[in-house]
């Protein structure tokens with residue numbers, strides 16, 4: 001359970017330098033596209049793009065709906081890097097590997113992480129097609145001892161015992177709620193609590209009922225390790241769940257979730273998610289005096 005895998009500061013640095021020597025972009029914001037949401041990268045202009053297979057140290061995406069491409073570009077004048085495809089623990093990657101890109105981004109000068117995901121709703125008020133702004137999370141693998149920060153702490157990135165009580169930036173959450181009014185999508189959007197489970201199977205009814213009683217609004221198999229590592233190294237985080245299905249909580253219910261259905265809702269709503277993310281990024285405050293690679297952490 002406790003992996004002995006280590007990734008050195010030099011390994012992250014080499015990848016950051018490899019990327020920075022191949023693109024002129026110096027991203028301030030990184031975006032991770034959830035299942036079916038890869039088209040978020042389409043809104044970037046002046047793109048430079050790399051397949052994960054050519055980037056030193058990057059794991060490979062194996063999940064349908066996660067293209068495996070890193071795209072640099074401009075979003076309304078903001079320099080961004082967008083992961084078309086994320087890494088999940090259930091693919092067999094260690095948690096350290098699933099979060100490898102986050103520390104690379106930190107070394108490249110990224111200050112803000114925007115995470116998106118597809119998730120199942122446990123809350124009666126969240127329906128397929130709705131968007132949940134993540135207010136907080138429950139790290140179920142983390143509570144059971146699976147955490148990307150396990151092992152020796154790299155003090156250059158952050159402290160041994162990082163606080164997680166305010167990891168989803170309050171200012172960005174209120175900005176997003178403001179933006180939803182202007183985009184006239186406020187009726188689709190609510191704040192809520194996301195829980196990560198290990199997957200790859202979807203929940204049993206007993207598990208769904210347990211999560212519901214614990215106060216979970218939406219459940220998925222990603223995001224939390226990325227947020228933990230980003231928070232540890234001092235990044236600001238904004239998170240969105242696209243609700244793709246209702247999690248079955250009743251033995252009388254014959255509905256059955258599947259990944260194709262998840263991807264389909266992603267495709268149907270990707271434009272709305274794209275608009276929301278674009279507006280939030282274009283209006284967020286950015287500190288432009290950032291050192292990159294060697295002195296970024």
Ligand SMILES: O=P(O)(O)O[C@H]1O[C@H](CO)[C@@H](O)[C@H]1O
Pocket residue numbers: 033034035063086088116117118119199220221222223258259262
């Ligand atoms: O969290 P993302 O990557 O959006 O994907 C979600 O959708 C997949 C299941 O359909 C799982 O990977 C789950 O985590």
Ligand SMILES: Nc1nc2[nH]cnc2c(=O)[nH]1
Pocket residue numbers: 118119120121197199201202203219220221244245246247257262
């Ligand atoms: N665990 C989990 N992940 C999801 N991703 C999209 N929908 C779901 C779901 O219902 N459960």
